Amino acid sequence: MKIKIQWKLMASHLALVLLLGAILYGYLNHSLKNHLNSEIRDNLFNEARLVKIMSAKEITDMERDAPTLARTVGKEIKARVSIISSDGKVTGDSELNETELRKLQNHADRPEFIQAIERGQGVATRFSSTLGTNMIYIALPFQTTAGQPGIIRLALPLSRLDAAMTSLGTILGASLLLAVLCSLLLSYILSSITSRPLRSMAAAAARIGKGEFGSRIPVTSRDEIGELAEVMNDMAGKIERQLERISAEKNRLDTILRGMGEGVIVTNDTGDVILANPAFRSLFSLDEDCVGRTLIEIARQPAMNNALQRVLDYREEILEEMVVMVPDERHMLTHWVPLEEETNLIGTVAVFHDITDLKHLEKIRKDFVANVSHELRTPVSVIKGYAETILAEGKDLPPEKLRHFTGIIHSHADRLAHLISDLLTLSRIESGAMTLEPVPVNLVTAVNRVSQLLEQKACAREITLQRTESFEMTADILADPDKLEQVLINLLDNAIKFTPAGGTVTVNALDLGEKIRIEVTDTGTGIPPKDIPRIFERFYRVDAARSREMGGTGLGLSIVKHIVQAHGESVAVESTVGKGSTFSFTMKKARP
Numbered sequence: 163m164k165i166k167i168q169w170k171l172m173a174s175h176l177a178l179v180l181l182l183g184a185i186l187y188g189y190l191n192h193s194l195k196n197h198l199n200s201e202i203r204d205n206l207f208n209e210a211r212l213v214k215i216m217s218a219k220e221i222t223d224m225e226r227d228a229p230t231l232a233r234t235v236g237k238e239i240k241a242r243v244s245i246i247s248s249d250g251k252v253t254g255d256s257e258l259n260e261t262e263l264r265k266l267q268n269h270a271d272r273p274e275f276i277q278a279i280e281r282g283q284g285v286a287t288r289f290s291s292t293l294g295t296n297m298i299y300i301a302l303p304f305q306t307t308a309g310q311p312g313i314i315r316l317a318l319p320l321s322r323l324d325a326a327m328t329s330l331g332t333i334l335g336a337s338l339l340l341a342v343l344c345s346l347l348l349s350y351i352l353s354s355i356t357s358r359p360l361r362s363m364a365a366a367a368a369r370i371g372k373g374e375f376g377s378r379i380p381v382t383s384r385d386e387i388g389e390l391a392e393v394m395n396d397m398a399g400k401i402e403r404q405l406e407r408i409s410a411e412k413n414r415l416d417t418i419l420r421g422m423g424e425g426v427i428v429t430n431d432t433g434d435v436i437l438a439n440p441a442f443r444s445l446f447s448l449d450e451d452c453v454g455r456t457l458i459e460i461a462r463q464p465a466m467n468n469a470l471q472r473v474l475d476y477r478e479e480i481l482e483e484m485v486v487m488v489p490d491e492r493h494m495l496t497h498w499v500p501l502e503e504e505t506n507l508i509g510t511v512a513v514f515h516d517i518t519d520l521k522h523l524e525k526i527r528k529d530f531v532a533n534v535s536h537e538l539r540t541p542v543s544v545i546k547g548y549a550e551t552i553l554a555e556g557k558d559l560p561p562e563k564l565r566h567f568t569g570i571i572h573s574h575a576d577r578l579a580h581l582i583s584d585l586l587t588l589s590r591i592e593s594g595a596m597t598l599e600p601v602p603v604n605l606v607t608a609v610n611r612v613s614q615l616l617e618q619k620a621c622a623r624e625i626t627l628q629r630t631e632s633f634e635m636t637a638d639i640l641a642d643p644d645k646l647e648q649v650l651i652n653l654l655d656n657a658i659k660f661t662p663a664g665g666t667v668t669v670n671a672l673d674l675g676e677k678i679r680i681e682v683t684d685t686g687t688g689i690p691p692k693d694i695p696r697i698f699e700r701f702y703r704v705d706a707a708r709s710r711e712m713g714g715t716g717l718g719l720s721i722v723k724h725i726v727q728a729h730g731e732s733v734a735v736e737s738t739v740g741k742g743s744t745f746s747f748t749m750k751k752a753r754p
């Protein structure tokens with residue numbers, strides 16, 4: 163239960179006042195009682211002395227004078243007056259008539275009587291069976307005028323003392339109660355004043371606790387509370403600055419993680435993911451929900467889970483290449499690091515570097531080297547073989563055989579030259595060394611020149627080279643003339659090569675507004691659909707033997723694609739096996 167400090171202060175004030183009141187009450191009660199007691203006793207003694215003087219004067223004969231004197235004096239002093247002879251017989255008593263007096267016991271054994279005889283005065287307090295109450299007795303010896311000894315005894319009921327004490331106690335109690343009430347009120351006011359700065363401090367501290375670090379506790383005094391407020395303000399300022407620093411660092415880290423191309427995750431010591439950057443989420447097609455779940459649950463890759471378990475179990479750093487299915491096969495270079503705080507393992511950090519493209523490039527490079535070697539090997543070994551034969555048997559060979567062999571060497575050297583020239587072109591394009599100089603080019607003129615170059619070949623293969631009507635009207639395009647010529651040669655050459663005798667190769671142009679699409683359509687063999695996505699790759703051929711036989715290098719379409727892309731445009735192909743193919747590419751108009 164929450165008890166306010168004000169009530170605690172009030173309770174302590176009250177306890178203090180009650181304790182002091184109780185001590186005061188006890189002390190006053192006790193000392194007043196003593197004082198009253200001795201006062202009553204002194205008064206009774208004084209009165210007894212007076213009665214003694216009177217008795218010494220008035221009493222001549224005890225039996226005769228004592229009753230009257232006792233009654234007269236007793237009436238005046240409101241105490242019981244007894245006059246007792248020296249043998250203990252009560253001769254006069256202010257409270258008793260003569261008959262009662264006669265029946266009264268002998269008082270010689272009463273303590274006050276004995277004390278008075280022995281010491282000259284006697285005091286006793288006891289219960290009086292005669293009056294049925296506690297009494298105080300004072301006894302003094304005297305002598306009658308006739309010289310007869312006797313005892314004057316004054317008795318006062320203690321009930322009067324008790325009554326006085328009770329009323330005194332009541333007054334005392336009432337005044338103490340009043341004092342308590344007053345002090346309670348005072349304590350309420352005081353505690354409220356004292357606790358006010360504490361209350362405002364508590365409210366300000368609560369605001370700071372809720373995150374309002376800008377709010378400050380008012381410093382109203384120079385005492386300890388003021389000092390506490392200053393310390394708390396100072397603390398709030400420090401926390402505010404610290405939080406700003408942490409949040410700036412967090413933002414910086416977030417920005418770095420967001421900007422990283424590599425996927426990054428952080429897990430806790432039980433393997434639950436507590437942070438995943440956007441690259442990781444996009445790599446595994448996850449949304450923000452992945453945080454708080456286990457790695458196996460979100461990524462479903464046993465290899466990753468094994469690595470994570472190893473890091474958690476053995477605290478070892480792991481650099482591992484793994485293949486994950488997301489859903490396609492991707493190669494990842496993963497780096498797992500245990501996250502430690504002092505000596506405790508608090509989790510792991512893992513970085514995922516997608517090296518699929520690198521792997522692919524490496525494969526392309528390896529394939530390329532293998533392909534180039536393969537392509538070079540045939541002509542080189544043919545040239546070498548025939549050259550060796552000529553060298554060995556040159557003199558004995560008939561001239562027509564010698565010419566035939568030399569012709570073979572020449573055609574393979576041609577092929578080699580062709581291959582090397584294509585390779586050089588391709589490498590120049592790929593290395594970026596090729597510079598384009600686009601100028602307005604008239605397509606009809608360009609196609610005319612290429613047609614002239616290929617006319618003989620087309621004729622030999624009985625293929626008709628034709629252009630559509632719309633092509634003749636085509637506007638000028640913006641292109642590098644030499645490179646455009648290379649593209650057209652490669653496409654038309656392929657069309658002629660892969661079209662059986664009697665077929666046609668048609669060049670067409672389509673106006674697309676800002677661009678023109680140039681199409682080369684043949685009625686040739688066509689390309690199977692499965693090969694279409696790959697025919698622009700280097701050395702890719704549908705039928706390698708046939709291509710080689712026709713002097714193809716397998717690089718023609720790759721060169722076409724690169725040149726067109728260098729112009730910022732694209733190539734496309736549509737083909738039906740047995741019917742023919744249409745290769746097309748776009749170029750910007752010189753004057754759109």
Ligand code: ADP
Nearest residue numbers: 656657660703704705709714715716717718719
């Ligand atoms: P190649 O030197 O073999 O012609 P390319 O890169 O020019 O090399 O062409 C790659 C492959 O694409 C060819 O081997 C051939 O199989 C196919 N191809 C290209 N053009 C045509 C076409 N017009 N008709 C049918 N197949 C073609």
